[in-house]
Amino acid sequence: CGKYKRMKFRGIICEKCGVEVTLAKVRRERMGHIELASPVAHIWFLKSLPSRIGLMVDLTLKELEKILYFESYVVLEPGTTDLKMLQLLTEDQLMSKQDEFGDDQFEVGIGAEAIKKVLNRIDTDAEKVKLRADLKETTSEAKRKKLVKRLKLIEAFGESGCRPDWMILDVVPVIPPELRPLVPLDGGRFATSDLNDLYRRVINR
Structure with missing residues (x-):
């Protein structure tokens, strides 16, 4: 806003506009982030075939989408009931089971919050040992292919030091402002990057 000028004010945050007084080049370097109201699945890991999230939690893309798009519930802890881990339930089935066993x-x-919990519980080291044992025992070629794909993915996560639950986003990174500029046009109007509009929509929602 022009209240503070020159580098003697460096590091001060203007109480009028909320901007830090610093070098102009940080507008090309410094990133920001938007904290999301609820977690979302990263589209690359969800939709790329085979679905990386699906492989990691051992669910098909169709099953995964039902959970992520709030169509079905997933069992996270079966307790003493006859339910199975990661079993999908419709709302009617859930109410029936709650009546039968209690809430x-x-x-x-x-x-995505449920999938994040499932991913969070995965111990990549223990899973590798289990998958290698399953590979030795299985005779089905189709099952072997699936196990090999899953093992490769889990090994890649282990080697990179990344955690499986990082495939679910809690924050959206925001690129520096200089890389999505407002360009002045004739008549006092501005041309803006599509990214600015997308970031605005995320914040407003």
Whole structure:
């Protein structure tokens, strides 16, 4: 806004406009982020075939989408019931099971938050040992292919030091402002990058 000028004010945050007084080049370097109201699945890891999230949690893309798009619940902890881990339930099935066993006898989830919990529980080292043992025992070629794909993915995560639950986003990175500029046009109007509009929509929602 022009209240503070020159580098003697470096590091001060203007109380009028909220901008830090610093070098202009940081507008090309410094990134920001938007904290999301609820987690979302990273589209690269969800939609790329085979789905990396699907491989990691051992669910098909169709099953995964039902959970992420709030169509089905997923069993996170079956407890003492006859439910199975990662079993999908419709709302009617869930209400029926709650009537049968009680609300506190098992745990279910829905949306990206539920998938994040599942990914968070995966121990990549233990999973590698289990998959190698399964590979030795299985005779089905189709099952072997699936196990090999899953093993490669888990090994890649282990070697890179990345955690499986990082495939679910809690924050959206924002690129530096100089890389998505407002360009002045004739008549006092501005041309803006599509990214600015997308970031605005994320914040408003």
